Amino acid sequence: MNVTEKEIAHYRAQVPHLYSEPLQVRLQRAAVWVGIVGLFIYCLIVFDFSPARIMTGVERFGRVLSFMFPPYIWTSWFEFAPILEGLLETLAIAFLGTVLGAVIAFPLSFLGAKNINRIPFLRHTTRRGYDVIRAFETLILALIFIRAFGLGPLPGILAMAVSEIGTFAKLFSxxxxxxxxxxxxxxxxxxxxxxxTVRFGVMPQVSPVIISILLYNFESNVRSGTILGIVGAGGIGFLLSDRISAYKWDEAWSIIFLIIIMVYIIDWLSAKIRKKIIGEFGDTK
Structure with missing residues (x-):
């Protein structure tokens, strides 16, 4: 049965209350929007989002961006060697943190998988353990380990490894x-x-997924390693923080460009490795 627009208009004129939302629904919707807008305005006032402050910040940010080009170029190996060492150190921190986290998380993941661990209490306890570990941000763990082990790459590696245990165990399970x-x-x-049954029935299915997770998290950990260096856990982040503190924005931008290039190369290589390994697993099926 086809109803024309004319008939709809006729019925709407006869019983208009059937074609409109109830008053209670409209009031509830209006109250929600008033609450959202009010909260937004309150946050702007509390955090001093004044137009004058925004304009001042934009001007300062523009001056910072002006140091981006032309990029700073180190003219001697003596100047560039610490930068290269910091980049390689960040890469090593990410690699060791990822590997250590995966090695510990791999056996734990079987305890959290319901098709492997048939004991509900043990399985749920293990899963809650994953959540507890993941509740700690890597940066917080780095500060704790710096307090315990001192400055350098070791706290960064341990912080990244502990953080990845919870993440890997959950994703693997x-x-x-x-x-x-x-x-x-x-x-x-x-x-x-x-x-x-686990070795020949489960692992051939799950191995490509695990490898993909490892490669992706390694890429992410390279970026996280930069932040850990800023708080003293080694890597290029320490040098970047030092240049920013000294207002050497031209060098800071060049270091940022090098970090971006390094992450891009790792992403490209990871994609190649992922495609090759997963393709080989797919060919064996």
């Missing part, structure tokens, strides 16, 4: 839970042991 039961049943039907 979810990947294990999402595997198909058919290969596992096939291994069991052929007389395979419990270990063999």
């Amino acid at each position: 979810e990947a294990i839970e999402n595997t198909s039961e058919k290969p596992v049943d096939g291994v069991k039907a052929s007389g395979g042991s419990r270990f063999q």
Whole structure:
């Protein structure tokens, strides 16, 4: 049955209350919008978002950006060597932190997977342990480890590793839970042991996902390693913070450009590795 616009207009004129929302709904919606707008205005007032302050900040930010080009170029190896050492140190911190976190998280992930660990209490306790570890930000862990071990790369590596244990264990366990039961049943039907069902039934399915997670988090940890250096946990971040504190914005921008280039190269290489490894796993299926 087709209803014309003319008929709709006729019915709307006859019973207009049926074509409009109830008053209570409209009042609730208006109250929500008033609350959102009021909270937004309150935050602007409390945090001093005045037009004069914004304009002053924009002018200062423009002066900072003016040092971006032309980029600063180090003219001697004596000047550039600490920069290169800081970049490599950040890369090493990210690599070691990722590897250590993955090595510890891998066996823990099986305890949190419901298709592997059939004991509810142990499984739920393990998962809550993941949440507790992930509740601590890497920067907070770095400050704690700096207090314990002193300045340098070691606190950064430990902070990154501990943070990644919770992240990796959670992601790995979810990947294990999402595997198909058919290969596992096939291994069991052929007389395979419990270990063999995991080795030949679960791992071929979950390995590409784990590798992809590792590569992605390694890229992310390279960026995080820069922040850890700013608080004294080694890496290029310390040199970047030093240049900013000394108002050497031309050098600071050049260091930022080098960090961007390093992250881009790692991202490109990770994509190549991920495609090659996952492709090989796919070919074996």
